[in-house]
Amino acid sequence: DIVMTQSPDSLDVSLGERATINCKSSQSVLYSSNNKNYLAWYQQKPGQPPKLLMYWASTRESGVPERFSGSGSGTDFTLTISSLQAEDVAVYYCQQYYSTPHTFGQGTKLEIK
Amino acid sequence: QVQLQESGPGLVKPSETLSLTCTVSGGSISTYYWSWIRQPPGKGLEWIGYIYYSGSTNYNPSLKSRVTISVDTSKNQFSLNVTSMTAADTAVYYCARAQSGTSSYLYWGQGALVTVSS
Numbered sequence: 001d002i003v004m005t006q007s008p009d010s011l012d013v014s015l016g017e018r019a020t021i022n023c024k025s026s027q028s029v030l031y032s033s034n035n036k037n038y039l040a041w042y043q044q045k046p047g048q049p050p051k052l053l054m055y056w057a058s059t060r061e062s063g064v065p066e067r068f069s070g071s072g073s074g075t076d077f078t079l080t081i082s083s084l085q086a087e088d089v090a091v092y093y094c095q096q097y098y099s100t101p102h103t104f105g106q107g108t109k110l111e112i113k
Numbered sequence: 114q115v116q117l118q119e120s121g122p123g124l125v126k127p128s129e130t131l132s133l134t135c136t137v138s139g140g141s142i143s144t145y146y147w148s149w150i151r152q153p154p155g156k157g158l159e160w161i162g163y164i165y166y167s168g169s170t171n172y173n174p175s176l177k178s179r180v181t182i183s184v185d186t187s188k189n190q191f192s193l194n195v196t197s198m199t200a201a202d203t204a205v206y207y208c209a210r211a212q213s214g215t216s217s218y219l220y221w222g223q224g225a226l227v228t229v230s231s
Contacts, residue, residue: 001174040217049207049221050158061212061219093158097216101173102160 002026002096006105012113019081021108023094028074031098038098041070041079043090044107050093054079086112115140117208119225125202126231131195133225135208142166142184146211147191148218149182151204159204164191198229 003026013019029038037057042050052061054070057077067082081088089112094105121133135147148163162172164182172180176195184191195202205224212219 038216040215042218049209049224050218051221052212052217052219055212055215055217095158095217097211100160100171101162101175102216104158104160106157 001101002029002099002103004094004096004103004105006092006094006108008108009106010109010111012111013081013084014113015086016083017113019084019088019110021079021092021094021110023072023077023079023105025075025077025096025098029096029098030074037073037077038096039070039072039077040095040097041068042093042095043088044093045090053092081110084110084112115210115220117210117220117222119206119208119222121206121225121227123226123228125198125227125229127199127229129198131193131198131202131206131227133193133206133208133227135191135193135222137189137191137210142189142191143186145213146216147182147184148209148211149193150207150209150218152207152224153201153204161193161206200229203227203229 005024007022039057041054044050058070069080071078091107091109116138118136125131143166146163149161164170179196181194205226207224208222209218210220
């Protein structure tokens with residue numbers, strides 16, 4: 001199984017400031033034949049299912065605000081929120097879909113400082 | 114817009130079998146892969162497995178011996194059975210569908226909390 005490790009486990013950021021969440025996979029999730037990283041990011045608020053934010057590591061899902069961006073390749077990835085809003089308080093997960101079993105990071109809890 | 118809704122018992126006794134059904138609306142089940150994912154209270158997400166409408170399946174090896182996913186295209190439903198339930202299986206169980214061309218999960222049910230207790 002590919003192990004996904006996120007850092008930090010929790011993060012306090014002031015409103016309007018940048019938030020950065022990291023995700024590292026135990027092996028590359030870059031598929032060489034199409035040069036795509038099989039990596040997604042989700043946002044989960046209490047009592048709700050996860051919401052897909054990014055796929056292919058850096059493609060924003062329709063309707064996701066532009067302040068969310070994804071970067072990275074191979075084994076190291078980052079989700080950045082450029083200017084934190086109150087509604088961004090949530091737990092964020094990365095997920096690899098390079099191989100089964102699909103696996104998720106342990107989550108990063110983002111709160112307002 | 115595709116919608117998914119889980120249904121089933123909220124309480125299961127230890128050693129018994131959990132049966133959950135996911136009803137798909139707003140689209141046909143006769144395409145795509147249909148998945149189950151679970152989340153223990155206060156913890157992270159665990160992929161259980163998926164089924165294609167044709168019936169082919171792929172399970173998480175950690176659960177494979179106890180899990181069966183099936184599909185009923187006539188009812189636009191797919192189901193999850195987990196045998197020999199223990200307290201460690203207490204979780205919110207989500208059904209989900211990946212978006213076309215990827216296995217990133219775009220569509221989710223609201224989740225069904227299943228508690229294992231005598």
